[in-house]
Amino acid sequence: DVKVTQSSRYLVKRTGEKVFLECVQDMDHENMFWYRQDPGLGLRLIYFSYDVKMKEKGDIPEGYSVSREKKERFSLILESASTNQTSMYLCASSLVAGEREQYFGPGTRLTVT
């Protein structure tokens, strides 16, 4: 069974803290994605990686960075958390060829106080 896991389901951090969100997939997928989900706005792409150490900015990269040192792991970093980064964060992975179906993790609900 294919699986994408995220390190935390719920996270509470203070303004200004550095926050790490971890995502691991066991499907040997080349592509990995980080989205944030907010009511009424759907899913917005933060960053995308198509290979180890490779990354591309998505629609809303400001305030975020990413790291992909191994194929199965993709980390989202909030350098200095702010209250407007309170959101649901979803990780996904997919193959680089074929049907483009993305497989999602359960999400991390981050609250910044």
Added chain:
Amino acid sequence: AQSVTQLDSQVPVFEEAPVELRCNYSSSVSVYLFWYVQYPNQGLQLLLKYLSGSTLVESINGFEAEFNKSQTSFHLRKPSVHISDTAEYFCAVSGGGNMLTFGGGTRLMVKP
């Protein structure tokens, strides 16, 4: 570039009634189309997809969607909904690259 519009943000419906969730897209290239479902406090799961061939695609739990190229639509339907279908539904489109573009989501609320 692609865009996806889900015309209804919320759809309330009584149990055992039919439902249609609307999705329109725009793209300058041939597309793959997807419907994802998100149950409360969970990630997104693929419900069904259109890649090529028959324009009517079905899921294992009774949903179906029809690709209409002339109207650039991919509406999701179910003839009789259950309480367990209560969830948020997302339409997504791929233009053949690595990205999916998602619509804003439709919250289906099934009432007893």
